[in-house]
Amino acid sequence: MSSILLPALILIFGAFALPMVGKRLRPLLLLGLPLLTMAQIWSYDTGTVSVIGFLDYQLMPLKVDSLGRLFATIFAIMAAAGGLYGMNQKRIIELVAAFVYAGSAIGVALAGDLITVFVFWEMMAVASMLVIWSADTDAAYRASMRYVLVHLLGGVVLMVGIVWQVSSTGSVTFSAMQADNPARWLILIGFLLNAGAPPLSAWLPDAYPEASYSGTVFLSAFTTKTAVYVLIRGFPGEEILIFVGLYMIFYGIIYALLENDMRRILIYSIVNQVGFMITGIGIGTEMALNGAAAHAFTHIIYKALLLMSAGSVLYMTNKRKCTDLGGLFRTMPLTMICGIIGALAISSFPLTSGFISKSMISQAAADESLMIVWMLLAAASAGVFLHAGIKFPWFVFFQKDSGLRPSDPPMNMRIAMVIMAVFCIGLGILPGPLYAILPYPVDYVPYTASHVLNMLQLLLFSGLAFFLLLPMMKRTLTITLDFDWFYRKLMPKFTNGLIATFSPLDDAIRQGVVNRLKGLFVVLGKLQQGEGILARSQQAGNMVMWVIVVLCAYLAFYLFY
């Protein structure tokens, strides 16, 4: 198996060629590297395993099965689409970081052991931080620092869990487990942190919107969905995930409803959508896991499309607050249409990709007679239309006339949006190809008259609620406090208080020590000055006498002891 080339490495090493080639060749690499990676992923049959020895362990940096291949495939598609969209990005470091980030995500998806997972996991944290950082603003820099601190904390938790797990079982294999001991709890917590689970969900809306117009598109795809992947593989059917997922669903809706920043609205909806997937993983049946995996696949596409649409608005107007936007449908028709298609897909509208994936999770809840879960998922489906399906396009493209008259973005960005929009509708109309590559055989028909009618009722009456309650949703120049308040406000306040309290004592101690040292130096100085004992010249006879004394003392010590 020594001839195996890890698909992840094509993107990771290929990324470093991007700054070295000229403007003409770079687009070829931006599209060619992900496509080459994709070809490499599909060149391996399921069941292909590469094994290498490391210390006393057998690592599996490549283990191809249908679940891993599904995620690696969508990550490669996303890298290509993001590369196309970001082709005119002047800060090449962002593209390099984004490709390393995408490659690392593919590395996680195809890893067969926990150590390989961890290595690529941490590479993702560093690369994604660089994507944020490369926006080159103070806000982005500070957000990236907070982001990486949260992720390094998660990484430490995960590492401790993995080391504990490996030392107690003697195996590094990454396979399904139950959170029934502290090692596995830590692994689960480490995974969940990257999924945006509570209480540390705030890193997502804090950091992602600070990236550039193209950086946020990349960021939306990899970290949270790799977390979904490892949870599907590592903790299927873990019941607590149902509660975690439901919390994330409603957290995302409520916070998005209150948000004014168009991209932050969409980032909150990532938490919301990942919540659906986590709930599915918690239910744990084949239908639910297929639903979670399919929804991750479709979500990456429509979320990228939504953020491409928002990124295009930001690129052309330099504005991101709903209060500053509105009426852009007049001059950005393509961006608006693509944004609406993404919004319909995230809302699971019939004939869009969300409809054929998310409904599998609800179906699984119904199959397992989980009535409350099913009811909450139905309410959440309506809520998605409310907070993302209508709110985003309404406040950005319609609402009021902001007076802004930007045109649609450059050609490469338009093509990227159109491709993703075609994917959204194509998968919605023809779900067969996606169903064929899901981890388990699919026995599900999304298009029944009752399902379509039920969903249309749910969504359109949600729309009615939106427009009737529109006065309550008037955008204001506000943010909503989240858990990050503890480390952005309370902890600095606390540490500043500590400094204010103890700095006088600290000053007094330092001053006391300095004063004593000064006194000592004065005494030592006197010894070396004028007639000081160390400044006097000594006769050679005196020195010989003292040498004899020391030698005699040494001899006596040697003889008697």
Place this chain on the structure above:
Amino acid sequence: MSVDKKEIEELHWLVRADTIRKLWLGGCAVLGVLVLAELFVDPHPYFGIDGKFGFNAWYGFATCAAMVIGAKALSLLLKRADTYYDTTDKGSETDNV
């Protein structure tokens, strides 16, 4: 970047009062048709309550209204000016293109 200035001066057909009224009427008609369609389509309920007439219509509306009102109530507690973190760690809003 800017488009024809004439367009700025004219009120786009989509935002005229007459169009908006028609959109409301059309939207309400669609909602009515969707509810009435349930007379002809078996909703295939899983639990009983979802078999009630127009369940998804009223449930979708009621839960969304509850979420909007709930969010509004929560905002009384958690809403702050968007310059809240500025003194410590926020930058400008538009400099990350």
